Amino acid sequence: MAYEGINLEYDKILEVVKLLHNKYGELVPQIKGLHDRVNLLVEDGLVFKQSSEVIRETYDKFNTSLNLAVEGIEGFSKMFDNIKTNAEKFDSDLKEAILNPKS
Structure with a gap:
């Protein structure tokens, strides 16, 4: 729903925070497992005298990009949580300032 101004639904925010954090936790070991499997493959199973190392290096670069993307997911989770x-703190502080104005 569109609002003109500020609308914060803490439950919805927390739901997305948890979803992003959980997916981050799932993806990190999956990406590591894939990386390990590719390394094993180019050591034993897909071995070429000249190109195996190039395949490994290329996958390493790809893996680095994946890890950065996954770190971005966790970064958004933390940002939304913050x-x-x-x-919530601002709202509480504002209430306190209204109820107890300082002269």
């Missing part, structure tokens, strides 16, 4: 936490 937004929620800071918004």
